[in-house]
Amino acid sequence: MKSRWDEADAIEAVARGAEAGIARDLALRIYTTQLLGSDPKLVLHGGGNTSLKTRTRDPLGKEVEVLRIKASGADMATIEAEGLPAVRLAPLRDLRALEAVTDEKLLSIERANLIDPAAPNPSVEVMLHAFLPHTFIDHTHASAVLSIIDQPDGEKKCGDAFGGRLAFVPYLMPGFGLAKKAIEVFERAQPSDGLILSKHGIVTFGESAREAYERMIALVSLAEDFIARRSKARVVVTGWREPEPVAAVAPIVRGACSQKDETVEGAWRQLVLDFRGGATVLSALQSDLLRLSEGGVVTPDHTIRTKNWPLVLPHLDAGELEDFAQATREAVRAFVAHYRDYFLRHNKRTGGGKQELDPLPRVVLVPGLGAFGLGRSKRDAAIAADIAEEWIAVVGDAERIGRFESISEADMFDCEYWPLEQAKLGARKEPPLASQIVAVTGAAGAIGAATAKAFAAAGAEVALLDVNLAAAREQAKAMAGSPVAIACDVTNSDSVGAAFEQIAGHFGGVDIVVSNAGAAWQGRIGEVDEDILRKSFELNFYGHQRVAQAAIKVMRVQGTGGCLLFNVSKQAVNPGPNFGPYGIPKAALLALMRQYALDYGAEGIRANAVNADRIRSGLLTEEMIASRAKARGLSEKDYMSGNLLGREVTAEDVAQAFLHQALALKTTADVTTVDGGNIAAAMR
Numbered sequence: 001m002k003s004r005w006d007e008a009d010a011i012e013a014v015a016r017g018a019e020a021g022i023a024r025d026l027a028l029r030i031y032t033t034q035l036l037g038s039d040p041k042l043v044l045h046g047g048g049n050t051s052l053k054t055r056t057r058d059p060l061g062k063e064v065e066v067l068r069i070k071a072s073g074a075d076m077a078t079i080e081a082e083g084l085p086a087v088r089l090a091p092l093r094d095l096r097a098l099e100a101v102t103d104e105k106l107l108s109i110e111r112a113n114l115i116d117p118a119a120p121n122p123s124v125e126v127m128l129h130a131f132l133p134h135t136f137i138d139h140t141h142a143s144a145v146l147s148i149i150d151q152p153d154g155e156k157k158c159g160d161a162f163g164g165r166l167a168f169v170p171y172l173m174p175g176f177g178l179a180k181k182a183i184e185v186f187e188r189a190q191p192s193d194g195l196i197l198s199k200h201g202i203v204t205f206g207e208s209a210r211e212a213y214e215r216m217i218a219l220v221s222l223a224e225d226f227i228a229r230r231s232k233a234r235v236v237v238t239g240w241r242e243p244e245p246v247a248a249v250a251p252i253v254r255g256a257c258s259q260k261d262e263t264v265e266g267a268w269r270q271l272v273l274d275f276r277g278g279a280t281v282l283s284a285l286q287s288d289l290l291r292l293s294e295g296g297v298v299t300p301d302h303t304i305r306t307k308n309w310p311l312v313l314p315h316l317d318a319g320e321l322e323d324f325a326q327a328t329r330e331a332v333r334a335f336v337a338h339y340r341d342y343f344l345r346h347n348k349r350t351g352g353g354k355q356e357l358d359p360l361p362r363v364v365l366v367p368g369l370g371a372f373g374l375g376r377s378k379r380d381a382a383i384a385a386d387i388a389e390e391w392i393a394v395v396g397d398a399e400r401i402g403r404f405e406s407i408s409e410a411d412m413f414d415c416e417y418w419p420l421e422q423a424k425l426g427a428r429k430e431p432p433l434a435s436q437i438v439a440v441t442g443a444a445g446a447i448g449a450a451t452a453k454a455f456a457a458a459g460a461e462v463a464l465l466d467v468n469l470a471a472a473r474e475q476a477k478a479m480a481g482s483p484v485a486i487a488c489d490v491t492n493s494d495s496v497g498a499a500f501e502q503i504a505g506h507f508g509g510v511d512i513v514v515s516n517a518g519a520a521w522q523g524r525i526g527e528v529d530e531d532i533l534r535k536s537f538e539l540n541f542y543g544h545q546r547v548a549q550a551a552i553k554v555m556r557v558q559g560t561g562g563c564l565l566f567n568v569s570k571q572a573v574n575p576g577p578n579f580g581p582y583g584i585p586k587a588a589l590l591a592l593m594r595q596y597a598l599d600y601g602a603e604g605i606r607a608n609a610v611n612a613d614r615i616r617s618g619l620l621t622e623e624m625i626a627s628r629a630k631a632r633g634l635s636e637k638d639y640m641s642g643n644l645l646g647r648e649v650t651a652e653d654v655a656q657a658f659l660h661q662a663l664a665l666k667t668t669a670d671v672t673t674v675d676g677g678n679i680a681a682a683m684r
């Protein structure tokens with residue numbers, strides 16, 4: 001590992017800080033914190049922390065000594081001054097006299113001593129930083145270091161790898177007890193560079209930002225060399241059969257890792273997936289996986305993201321998906337039962353006051369295929385997958401130089417159910433469509449884009465499908481969450497099939513489809529060219545059928561129901577003169593929706609339609625509005641609001657109707673009219 005300290009960047013960070021009123025030492029503290037945070041081999045997703053002891057003025061103008069410490073859960077890669085709250089140092093140091101202190105009391109003391117009372121909570125490791133005397137302190141969960149210390153003889157291996165540069169602190173849960181232990185060890189051993197926190201991570205210190213940072217890099221490099229020198233030969237695995245594609249496996253895994261929501265009939269509690277393949281993951285999965293997977297996390301705070309153990313599925317052999325699906329469902333049931341048992345035993349041990357978290361796995365390993373991260377959002381799934389990849393790397397290296405050993409199950413429980421760890425995840429008030437995967441066709445158009453946005457705003461994971469990929473990407477860029485744009489021509493079966501495989505491979509499956517792509521053709525029906533009629537049927541009827549069929553295939557594998565939503569036009573119920581080539585396939589589409597509702601209702605798959613009229617869009621352009629208004633002798637405004645309510649209907653109104661249908665779990669075969677009122681187009 002190379003130092004990424006760059007003198008020119010450091011000078012620039014100081015200059016930028018000065019403009020914002022940030023002192024030199026804090027500017028450099030931010031600079032090296034970002035350097036550490038942006039290397040996944042050092043810290044991942046909110047792990048690790050840094051601090052600075054400095055002087056500042058309190059709100060009354062009095063100069064005080066403070067600890068600037070990373071806020072709990074803050075991401076070191078992107079940290080700024082607000083992410084390093086200032087706490088009065090003297091009262092924190094006085095706490096050393098106490099034998100023990102509760103988490104609640106400690107937090108209230110910390111908060112009472114914040115210079116800015118509105119600042120975020122300090123890191124759970126604040127006391128360790130406060131007790132150590134050094135100006136700059138860096139703490140990471142470096143992978144190479146973990147491979148050396150997650151061992152039955154970790155202390156001996158540390159001595160061999162680092163000599164007297166680091167002193168060894170035995171495992172204790174992060175918090176006040178660990179901080180007291182760490183300062184005792186430091187004072188006794190007087191290491192030159194820092195501390196090892198057994199089965200947890202490494203601390204380096206220095207009198208400058210550069211010194212603490214470069215010590216971290218030097219020691220992690222020593223760890224890397226130590227592993228390289230001692231590694232037993234790697235086992236090269238060859239000859240496994242070509243596995244099934246991820247897109248076929250993901251909905252099986254996702255379906256098996258879903259639970260009925262007991263509070264709302266028809267609702268499911270689901271997870272989103274994030275897949276990782278690659279040679280390292282695959283060959284690791286060939287090794288002594290089952291034993292290792294029961295070994296536990298590589299550093300305690302990963303437990304809140306991945307739980308303590310991954311779910312290991314049987315090896316995936318090509319052509320045996322049915323058996324694999326059955327085995328997957330059984331493996332998930334066993335995992336859930338094991339988790340429940342773990343919770344009950346340790347909840348009893350700790351006095352019985354804990355609330356059980358959901359028992360589903362957050363990492364699923366499929367030998368022959370790769371690893372899935374699971375989460376309530378795409379972002380959480382990707383975090384779990386990142387940690388899973390590091391777990392594979394750390395455990396692999398640990399086994400090459402000895403034997404991987406994590407903390408005890410009781411220690412893992414204490415971390416997983418520690419309120420301060422759970423607080424890192426933030427308050428969890430979930431939006432209504434959290435973890436739901438939605439595909440919208442024609443997503444670059446006015447109604448499609450508005451619908452994609454409305455679903456994303458409701459917390460769904462959204463795939464924007466459009467024949468114009470660049471335009472779909474533009475729409476995705478402007479949206480919340482983790483949307484993905486996918487090329488899809490609904491008049492081509494292969495294109496539709498490929499798009500749904502991409503959705504399943506990317507998110508893990510699909511729950512809701514808004515089948516919206518369409519275009520209008522005109523002609524007097526007795527004289528219209530048959531080619532025009534066929535073209536319109538291809539897009540306005542078969543296009544929807546292809547999309548619905550592809551979606552149904554994924555939904556049935558998941559076995560958790562689903563929702564098909566179609567954009568039928570007013571033409572489906574109230575045909576316009578010379579508009580047959582558009583209206584007739586739309587009338588057939590209305591029948592198609594009802595057929596899906598009828599044929600798949602028993603499997604919990606709903607089908608509904610929105611009947612909208614007169615929306616500014618690609619079908620009704622500004623020029624068409626101008627010419628039609630003129631032909632009727634109306635202003636454009638009066639033409640657009642020519643309905644019972646006298647209100648113009650927008651693409652956003654249509655989007656809200658789709659959203660309503662997606663949320664109405666007891667509604668199927670419904671047509672929702674969004675046209676401001678038109679008696680001739682009323683459903684009955």
Ligand SMILES: [Zn+2]
Nearest residue numbers: 048139200201
């Ligand atoms: Zn830590």
